[in-house]
Amino acid sequence: MADRFDYLVVGSGAAGLSFALAVAEHGSVGVVTKKESAESNTNYAQGGIAAVVDKADSVEAHVQDTLIAGAGLCDEEVVRLVVQEGPRRIAELEAQGADFSKRGKALHLGREGGHSAHRIVHAADATGREVERTLLDQARAHPNIQLFEYHYVVELITEHHLGEVVSRDKPARHCYGAYVLDEDAGQVHRVLAKVTMLATGGAGRVYLHTTNPAIATGDGIAMAYRAKARIANMEFVQFHPTSLYHPDADSFLISEAVRGHGALLRNTDGERFMPSYDERAELAPRDIVARAIDDQLKQRGDAFVYLDITHESRDELMGHFPTIYEECQSHGLDMSTDLIPVVPAAHYVCGGVVTDVDAQTSIHGLLACGEVTYTGLHGANRLASNSLLEALVLSQRAVASALRQAGERSFEDAVPEWDDSGTEYPAEWVLVSHNRDELRRVMWDYVGIVRSDHRLRRAMRRTRLLYEETEEFYRKSKVSVPVCELRNMIAVAYLIVRSASVRKESRGLHYSTDYPQPVESERHPTFI
Numbered sequence: 001m002a003d004r005f006d007y008l009v010v011g012s013g014a015a016g017l018s019f020a021l022a023v024a025e026h027g028s029v030g031v032v033t034k035k036e037s038a039e040s041n042t043n044y045a046q047g048g049i050a051a052v053v054d055k056a057d058s059v060e061a062h063v064q065d066t067l068i069a070g071a072g073l074c075d076e077e078v079v080r081l082v083v084q085e086g087p088r089r090i091a092e093l094e095a096q097g098a099d100f101s102k103r104g105k106a107l108h109l110g111r112e113g114g115h116s117a118h119r120i121v122h123a124a125d126a127t128g129r130e131v132e133r134t135l136l137d138q139a140r141a142h143p144n145i146q147l148f149e150y151h152y153v154v155e156l157i158t159e160h161h162l163g164e165v166v167s168r169d170k171p172a173r174h175c176y177g178a179y180v181l182d183e184d185a186g187q188v189h190r191v192l193a194k195v196t197m198l199a200t201g202g203a204g205r206v207y208l209h210t211t212n213p214a215i216a217t218g219d220g221i222a223m224a225y226r227a228k229a230r231i232a233n234m235e236f237v238q239f240h241p242t243s244l245y246h247p248d249a250d251s252f253l254i255s256e257a258v259r260g261h262g263a264l265l266r267n268t269d270g271e272r273f274m275p276s277y278d279e280r281a282e283l284a285p286r287d288i289v290a291r292a293i294d295d296q297l298k299q300r301g302d303a304f305v306y307l308d309i310t311h312e313s314r315d316e317l318m319g320h321f322p323t324i325y326e327e328c329q330s331h332g333l334d335m336s337t338d339l340i341p342v343v344p345a346a347h348y349v350c351g352g353v354v355t356d357v358d359a360q361t362s363i364h365g366l367l368a369c370g371e372v373t374y375t376g377l378h379g380a381n382r383l384a385s386n387s388l389l390e391a392l393v394l395s396q397r398a399v400a401s402a403l404r405q406a407g408e409r410s411f412e413d414a415v416p417e418w419d420d421s422g423t424e425y426p427a428e429w430v431l432v433s434h435n436r437d438e439l440r441r442v443m444w445d446y447v448g449i450v451r452s453d454h455r456l457r458r459a460m461r462r463t464r465l466l467y468e469e470t471e472e473f474y475r476k477s478k479v480s481v482p483v484c485e486l487r488n489m490i491a492v493a494y495l496i497v498r499s500a501s502v503r504k505e506s507r508g509l510h511y512s513t514d515y516p517q518p519v520e521s522e523r524h525p526t527f528i
C-alpha cells in the first residue's frame with residue numbers, strides 16, 4: 001500500500017465510508033479495514049435510522065425522547081444538532097441510491113422503544129446492509145479512494161513513536177498516521193497521514209453474548225486510550241433485550257422494530273410481564289426492558305423469555321421482517337405461530353473517544369466518528385436507531401475539521417518504520433484463546449446488566465492478570481491480529497470496569513445493587 005495519504009480512514013462502516021466520500025473531493029484517501037469491506041456493525045443494523053421526516057413528528061419530540069432515554073447525561077446541544085441534521089442525511093443517502101422502505105411515495109416509518117412517534121427510516125429489517133451497500137458502491141468507484149481489505153491498524157502513530165514519553169500527564173499531542181498490518185503479507189506498513197479518522201466501531205465482543213460481529217473488539221478505543229486521548233462514559237454498555245436464544249444462533253438480533261410492530265414479551269408460563277415494570281411496557285427504553293428480562297430470568301431460574309408476535313400473519317411478517325423471519329425459520333421457528341425464545345446481549349457501547357461536535361479528539365490530526373466515540377448524544381443510554389444517525393451526521397461535520405487540520409499539517413517523515421526485532425512467531429496460541437474466552441466470561445458474569453462493587457472488584461483483579469499475561473506475550477511475539485485484538489479487548493474491559501467502579505449510583509445502563517438509585521451529585525460523564 002502507499003506510504004501516505006492526506007486522509008487515512010480506519011474502518012469501512014457508515015462513519016468511515018461517509019467521511020471518506022466527503023473528503024475524497026479534497027485529497028487522497030486510504031480506507032483500511034480489517035476484514036472484507038462490508039463486515040462492520042453497520043452491515044448488521046436492522047431497525048433503521050431515527051429521523052424526523054414525518055410532518056406530524058417534530059425535532060423537539062425526537063430531542064426529548066433522546067434526553068429521556070439518556071437519563072440526564074446527554075449533552076442537549078449535541079442532541080439538538082444531530083436530530084436537526086438527520087433529515088438532510090437521509091435525503092442525501094436516498095440521492096446516493098439507498099432504497100428505503102416506502103408506503104406509497106413516502107418513507108415507511110417504523111417505531112422502536114423510547115420513541116414517541118413512528119420515525120425510524122428503514123430498509124425492511126436490513127437497513128444497515130442497504131446503507132453499507134450504498135456507501136461502498138460509491139467508495140469503490142471514487143478515483144481518490146483506495147480501499148485496503150484485511151489491513152489491520154495496530155497502533156496510531158504519535159510522539160511516542162518519535163521517542164517522546166507519552167503518559168497520563170503528558171498525553172500525545174499529534175497523530176501522524178498509523179502502523180498497518182497487511183494481514184496476507186504479514187508485513188507492517190508505516191502509513192503517514194495529515195489527518196487520521198478513527199471509525200473503528202464498537203466493542204460488543206468484550207462480552208460473552210453479543211449481537212456484534214467479530215470485528216467489534218474495541219480496537220479504536222484501546223488505541224486512542226494508549227495514546228492518552230480522552231475517553232468517557234465507558235460504564236454505559238447497552239444490552240439489547242432481545243437476541244435469539246438458540247445454541248446455533250450466536251445472539252442473532254431480533255429487532256426492536258418487532259416490538260414496535262406489536263410483539264409482546266412473555267415468561268415461560270406465557271404471562272406478559274412488562275406492564276408490571278413500566279407503563280410503556282414492551283416499548284420502554286432498552287435499559288428498562290433488558291433489566292426486566294434479567295429480573296424474570298433470575299426470579300424464575302429460566303434461561304430465556306419469549307417474544308410473541310403470533311397475532312401477525314406469515315405474509316405480514318415476511319414482508320416487514322424477511323431477514324429475521326428467515327433466520328428464525330432456519331432454527332425451526334415460524335414467527336407467525338411459534339413464540340421466539342430471547343435473551344439480552346451486549347449491543348452498543350455508549351462511551352468512547354471524546355470528540356466535539358466536529359469529530360475532533362484531544363489529539364491534533366486525529367478525528368473520530370461513529371460508535372467509537374463519546375459525543376454526548378447518548379448520555380447514559382442510547383435511544384434506539386440514534387447511532388446510525390450519529391455516524392451519518394458527525395461524519396459530515398468532521399469534514400470541515402479535516403480540511404482545516406490537513407491545511408495545518410505536513411507529513412511527518414521522521415516517523416520510524418515498525419520495529420519487530422527480538423520478536424518471534426508465538427508457539428503458545430492457547431494462551432490467546434483461553435484469555436479471550438476468560439475475559440468475555442468475566443465481563444458477562446461480573447460487569448453485565450446488574451453490577452455490584454464486589455463483582456467489579458473481582459472483574460478488575462481478573463482483568464489485571466489477563467493484562468499482564470497478554471502484554472508479556474505481545475512484547476515477545478511478531479504482531480498478529482488475534483493478539484492485538486485481545487490486548488485491545490482487555491484495555492476496553494479495563495475502561496468499562498474502572499468507569500463502572502467510580503460511578504456510585506444507578507443511572508441509565510449502569511445499574512449497581514450497592515447504589516440502586518440515581519444520585520444528583522453523580523450526574524456527570526465519567527472522563528478518563
Ligand code: FAD
Nearest residue numbers: 011012013014015041042045047048153201370371385388
Ligand atoms: P462499524 O460499522 O462497526 O465499522 C467499523 C469498521 O472498523 C469496520 O469496517 C471494522 O472492520 C473496522 N475496524 C475496526 N478495528 C479496526 C482495525 N484495528 N483496523 C482496521 N479496521 C478496523 N444502530 C442504529 O442506529 N439502528 C439500528 O437499527 C441498529 N441495529 C443494529 C443491529 C446490530 C445487530 C448491531 C450489531 C448494531 C446495530 N446498531 C444499530 C448499531 C450501529 O449499527 C452501529 O453503532 C453503527 O453501524 C456503527 O458504525 P461505525 O461506522 O461507527 O462502525
Ligand code: SIN
Nearest residue numbers: 046047255256384385
Ligand atoms: C434494533 O433493530 O433493535 C436495533 C436498533 C438499534 O440498535 O438502534
